[in-house]
Amino acid sequence: xxxxxxxxxxxxxxxxxxxxxxxxxxxxxxxxxxxxxxxxxxxxxxxxxxxxxxxxxxxxxxxxxxxxxxxxxxxxxxxxxxxxxxxxxxxxxxxxxxxxxxxxxxxxxxxxxxxxxxxxxxxxxxxxxxxxxxxxxxxxxxxxxxxxxxxxxxxxxxxxxxxxxxxxxxxxxxxxxxxxxxxxxxxxxxxxxxxxxxxxxxxxxxxxxxxxxxxxxxxxxxxxxxxxxxxxxxxxxxxxxxxxxxxxxxxxxxxxxxxxxxxxxxxxxxxxxxxxxxxxxxxxxxxxxxxxxxxxxxxxxxxxxxxxxxxxxxxxxxxxxxxxxxxxxxxxxxxxxxxxxxxxxxxxxxxxxxxxxxxxxxxxxxxxxxxxxxxxxxxxxxxxxxxxxxxxxxxxxxxxxxxxxxxxxxxxxxxxxxxxxxxxxxxxxxxxxxxxxxxxxxxxxxxxxxxxxxxxxxxxxxxxxxxxxxxxxxxxxxxxxxxxxxxxxxxxxxxxxxxxxxxxxxxxxxxxxxxxxxxxxxxxxxxxxxxxxxxxxxxxxxxxxxxxxxxxxxxxxxxxxxxxxxxxxxxxxxxxxxxxxxxxxxxxx
Amino acid sequence: xxxxxxxxxxxxxxxxxxxxxxxxxxxxxxxxxxxxxxxxxxxxxxxxxxxxxxxxxxxxxxxxxxxxxxxxxxxxxxxxxxxxxxxxxxxxxxxxxxxxxxxxxxxxxxxxxxxxxxxxxxxxxxxxxxxxxxxxxxxxxxxxxxxxxxxxxxxxxxxxxxxxxxxxxxxxxxxxxxxxxxxxxxxxxxxxxxxxxxxxxxxxxxxxxxxxxxxxxxxxxxxxxxxxxxxxxxxxxxxxxxxxxxxxxxxxxxxxxxxxxxxxxxxxxxxxxxxxxxxxxxxxxxxxxxxxxxxxxxxxxxxxxxxxxxxxxxxxxxxxxxxxxx
Numbered sequence: 001x002x003x004x005x006x007x008x009x010x011x012x013x014x015x016x017x018x019x020x021x022x023x024x025x026x027x028x029x030x031x032x033x034x035x036x037x038x039x040x041x042x043x044x045x046x047x048x049x050x051x052x053x054x055x056x057x058x059x060x061x062x063x064x065x066x067x068x069x070x071x072x073x074x075x076x077x078x079x080x081x082x083x084x085x086x087x088x089x090x091x092x093x094x095x096x097x098x099x100x101x102x103x104x105x106x107x108x109x110x111x112x113x114x115x116x117x118x119x120x121x122x123x124x125x126x127x128x129x130x131x132x133x134x135x136x137x138x139x140x141x142x143x144x145x146x147x148x149x150x151x152x153x154x155x156x157x158x159x160x161x162x163x164x165x166x167x168x169x170x171x172x173x174x175x176x177x178x179x180x181x182x183x184x185x186x187x188x189x190x191x192x193x194x195x196x197x198x199x200x201x202x203x204x205x206x207x208x209x210x211x212x213x214x215x216x217x218x219x220x221x222x223x224x225x226x227x228x229x230x231x232x233x234x235x236x237x238x239x240x241x242x243x244x245x246x247x248x249x250x251x252x253x254x255x256x257x258x259x260x261x262x263x264x265x266x267x268x269x270x271x272x273x274x275x276x277x278x279x280x281x282x283x284x285x286x287x288x289x290x291x292x293x294x295x296x297x298x299x300x301x302x303x304x305x306x307x308x309x310x311x312x313x314x315x316x317x318x319x320x321x322x323x324x325x326x327x328x329x330x331x332x333x334x335x336x337x338x339x340x341x342x343x344x345x346x347x348x349x350x351x352x353x354x355x356x357x358x359x360x361x362x363x364x365x366x367x368x369x370x371x372x373x374x375x376x377x378x379x380x381x382x383x384x385x386x387x388x389x390x391x392x393x394x395x396x397x398x399x400x401x402x403x404x405x406x407x408x409x410x411x412x413x414x415x416x417x418x419x420x421x422x423x424x425x426x427x428x429x430x431x432x433x434x435x436x437x438x439x440x441x442x443x444x445x446x447x448x449x450x451x452x453x454x455x456x457x458x459x460x461x462x463x464x465x466x467x468x469x470x471x472x473x474x475x476x477x478x479x480x481x482x483x484x485x486x487x488x489x490x491x492x493x494x495x496x497x498x499x500x501x502x503x504x505x506x507x508x509x510x511x512x513x514x515x516x517x518x519x520x521x522x523x524x525x526x527x528x529x530x531x532x533x534x535x536x537x538x539x540x541x542x543x544x545x546x547x548x549x550x551x552x553x554x555x556x557x558x559x560x561x562x563x564x565x566x567x568x569x570x571x572x573x574x575x576x577x578x579x580x581x582x583x584x585x586x587x588x589x
Numbered sequence: 590x591x592x593x594x595x596x597x598x599x600x601x602x603x604x605x606x607x608x609x610x611x612x613x614x615x616x617x618x619x620x621x622x623x624x625x626x627x628x629x630x631x632x633x634x635x636x637x638x639x640x641x642x643x644x645x646x647x648x649x650x651x652x653x654x655x656x657x658x659x660x661x662x663x664x665x666x667x668x669x670x671x672x673x674x675x676x677x678x679x680x681x682x683x684x685x686x687x688x689x690x691x692x693x694x695x696x697x698x699x700x701x702x703x704x705x706x707x708x709x710x711x712x713x714x715x716x717x718x719x720x721x722x723x724x725x726x727x728x729x730x731x732x733x734x735x736x737x738x739x740x741x742x743x744x745x746x747x748x749x750x751x752x753x754x755x756x757x758x759x760x761x762x763x764x765x766x767x768x769x770x771x772x773x774x775x776x777x778x779x780x781x782x783x784x785x786x787x788x789x790x791x792x793x794x795x796x797x798x799x800x801x802x803x804x805x806x807x808x809x810x811x812x813x814x815x816x817x818x819x820x821x822x823x824x825x826x827x828x829x830x831x832x833x834x835x836x837x838x839x840x841x842x843x844x845x846x847x848x849x850x851x852x853x854x855x856x857x858x859x860x861x862x863x864x865x866x867x868x869x870x871x872x873x874x875x876x877x878x879x880x881x882x883x884x885x886x887x888x889x890x891x892x893x894x895x896x897x898x899x900x901x902x903x904x905x906x907x908x909x910x911x912x913x914x915x
Contacts, residue, residue, distance in 0.1 A: 037915060044908045053866040054886060056845035057644060061703045072706040077738065082729050084739040087706045098912060193872030236869035263911035274915025294915035362878060364863055365870040400875075404844035404861050409837060418786070420672040420836055421779065425681065431861035456710060456729065511740030 002299030010034040010576070011290055011304035013279075013319055014311030015270040016100020017562070018548035018569040020254035022308065023262030024228075025573035032581075033267045035302055036310070037274040037292050040066075040096030043103065045255055049245030055403035058243045062089050064104045065243075066096040066312065071459040073314055075510050077471040078448060085457050085465060090511040092518060093243065094312040098270060099254035101312060101516065106242040106368035106399070107219040107251055108560040109161055111152050111567075113379045114181045116557035117141040122380065123390055131390060133475050137342055137445045139554045142526045142535040143571070145181050151567035153184055159252045159566070160224055160232065162369075163187040163216030177213045179375040192221045192235060194397075197361035197435045198372040201397035204493035210374040215396070217369035218252040218562065228261045239401045241367035251367075274300070277461060278323045279307050279545065285327030286585060287545045293461065305584060306544050306576070309522075313551045317451050317521035318466040320532070320539075320547075328542065333522060333532040335541040340451040341532075342520040343468060344556035347393060347441030347476055347505065349514070351484035354496025355415050356433040363432055366400035373397075377486050378558060379442070389478035393441030393558050395487055404431065414500035435496075437487040440515070441479055445555040451521045468518075472508050480505035517561050519553040536572045536588050543585050546572060645697055649689050649850035655696035656748065662688055664755045665835065667771045671778050672839045680856040682839050690842030690851030691751075691835075700746040712742040716798075734795035743830060754831030757823030758785075764822055765815075782832060784819045787811035789829030846886045855883050 012019040015038030023034050057063045076083035095101035115122045120140050165186045166176025191214035202212035222234040235250040249256045262268040273295030280288045289303035309316040320339050321331040333339050373396040384390055412427045454467035488501045525531025528540035537552055539545040548569050550561040575588050654662050666688045675681020713728045715721055720730035759769040766777050791797045819828045842851030858865050865883045
């Protein structure tokens with residue numbers, strides 16, 4: 001049975017981004033107590049990130065990532081195919097450790113478009129119901145952009161976001177994203193600088209009639225004191241950002257913003273090295289707390305009034321499925337078979353690449369956010385009437401912070417016949433003269449793409465791994481073909497000496513890194529019949545359990561998820577702080 | 590916890606290497622000076638890595654092998670030399686110490702250097718439409734043409750792969766050329782490695798796997814019969830996986846920080862025009878380039894030299910109360 005701790009008001013599974021947001025928003029000014037259980041180690045800007053510019057260790061040996069030797073995910077392309085585990089890192093890089101994946105993230109920070117929220121209704125109204133392919137299970141969010149805008153705004157001003165506004169209260173601002181949903185005010189900080197290649201991309205895109213703009217980023221473009229009084233440095237463009245912790249606090253994270261506030265209350269505790277085994281429930285079905293095992297292998301029970309799943313997408317879904325009790329024979333939230341539904345991903349690739357014989361671009365400086373974008377082909381910003389797909393994609397200049405050890409392997413594919421030997425070696429001097437046009441496209445939801453428990457593979461505690469069933473469909477192949485054509489037009493206008501275009505979307509495979517943006521599996525909706533939770537992430541069939549993060553997204557809008565994850569967490573924190581404890585266990589409305 | 594590095598011989602060899610390589614060193618200075626090395630030792634606590642997997646506590650010494658036998662090291666050296674060839678004036682993988690890097694990696698990790706899930710069942714590929722038998726606790730049957738989509742699924746550790754792969758390579762070369770790999774000339778070595786490379790590429794090409802009968806040469810001019818012969822000679826080892834592993838390790842050794850034993854004299858970074866690890870660049874440098882001289886981790890100055898001083902203000906985002914072991 002192990003040790004039972006004193007009961008707290010809230011316990012979270014995971015000590016990452018949303019847990020830190022919740023603690024910092026709920027605890028000050030209240031008397032609540034909150035505990036977070038974090039499987040990874042503690043980590044702080046100083047001294048942990050002070051000297052970490054080691055590309056091999058962080059980019060190829062994955063020092064900050066979730067330990068997949070103990071707990072990984074299996075995958076199969078469809079329900080008739082065998083599933084096998086991801087044995088080594090490939091398509092996505094979830095993190096572990098205090099602060100979560102937001103510590104090693106890239107800083108790309110978008111608000112979703114208005115049509116991302118009323119997705120199904122919008123597409124049916126504009127194009128007709130027959131434009132949704134068979135099996136496509138996209139649905140509207142239970143919250144729209146305008147309801148979330150105040151939370152996006154508060155988050156951006158707490159966290160420190162650098163960018164150029166494109167639409168303030170309906171007024172278009174030159175230099176910003178003309179397609180962004182209206183914001184109530186400008187970003188708190190001006191945009192980051194970009195590299196020479198991003199300038200070339202912008203000039204080419206402008207020449208083609210598009211309106212390029214700099215990436216909005218959760219990375220400070222200059223020194224800043226946030227509303228909590230945290231004093232932070234601007235970005236030094238050092239070139240070691242994604243998959244690294246930031247040594248100067250310029251990259252916004254749980255550590256830079258929320259943890260100091262939350263821990264200063266004295267009523268927040270994060271227990272590291274603590275792996276949650278499951279949520280316990282009473283006979284009446286309500287959650288009573290969580291069971292976990294610490295780094296010494298000792299079992300503990302942490303009772304709580306409210307249990308919040310604030311781990312990464314896949315672990316949140318797995319924890320719901322693993323937490324079976326008398327009242328929840330198929331797991332928490334799964335009384336109507338909704339858990340695991342609408343797993344989505346992203347079409348995240350580099351369709352066009354160029355090589356310049358006599359130009360260098362300084363790709364090794366800066367970070368993933370020191371780039372320019374175009375939004376002309378994002379979401380439904382372009383007319384799909386005569387196209388054979390729905391959905392869109394961001395198009396942008398290849399991210400920076402390139403390191404030789406993590407980039408060389410396939411860098412000259414297509415530019416030289418054999419990827420080794422004297423001729424290949426001779427090409428290496430053009431390392432900084434090769435650049436791409438990247439895309440981050442939508443992954444709509446389908447009935448046949450989902451998550452459940454794997455029947456064959458288990459984690460180091462003997463519990464089933466999560467199984468992902470996912471593949472591309474003709475819609476994504478057509479989307480890719482169209483977007484790749486646009487990317488190639490931009491690349492051609494950039495006038496490289498040599499150019500490679502990948503016209504077709506290849507087979508989905510789990511060994512190639514794409515993006516750490518899986519979504520769904522515990523989606524939010526308007527009723528227990530179409531979702532696992534309500535718009536607050538409150539689980540319909542177990543109302544003292546909440547879910548945070550991108551598992552809530554009904555489908556994937558192409559942009560990076562972090563700002564929307566945060567805005568939803570702000571909204572949930574407000575409801576928990578101001579309303580939930582007045583009527584515990586009731587569904588929030 | 591590992592501390593600052595004290596291997597003076599590495600610094601010496603690095604400097605002498607640079608001095609002997611004027612062509613490569615054009616426009617750049619040597620990476621390390623004795624002053625910097627001293628400086629790093631002094632700040633060993635700041636150098637101390639915080640997260641696993643760690644770099645080796647000391648930079649591995651050239652020519653001293655911990656895992657590979659002398660004969661195996663010669664074979665790995667011969668392969669690395671064809672992947673990134675070099676000579677006196679234009680150093681390649683071997684000059685950079687890649688074999689030292691590979692040996693150190695193999696000796697440092699019982700299995701894999703990166704987190705790797707190693708529980709059964711393992712994948713068993715099959716040809717055609719029907720699996721040859723039921724799945725078991727040990728084996729899951731997967732169509733051969735689909736296997737590449739699942740990423741690495743082999744059960745062999747890198748130590749086993751190197752040991753058996755070198756044996757397989759020699760078996761194949763003996764069969765085809767009548768002598769072991771190291772005894773071959775450069776052209777024959779390339780021919781052998783091109784076959785291994787082609788096997789690797791074929792494994793990701795469903796059409797090539799399914800093709801029956803004689804097939805035209807692949808892009809590199811390797812006939813499928815030759816790939817089959819290599820697979821037979823390698824036995825239980827996948828010749829494609831062996832080649833891609835050595836190639837990837839060669840790249841890692843050539844371009845990782847020199848503290849891992851390769852990239853000596855920063856030759857890998859000089860090859861691609863990379864100034865190594867720096868604390869900062871300006872927006873102007875992102876547009877126009879930099880004059881910063883290449884440097885490795887042990888030349889990187891400490892982040893906040895004033896912090897050890899008791900009168901300095903505390904670091905901002907230091908550890909806070911309330912984060913405890915579970």
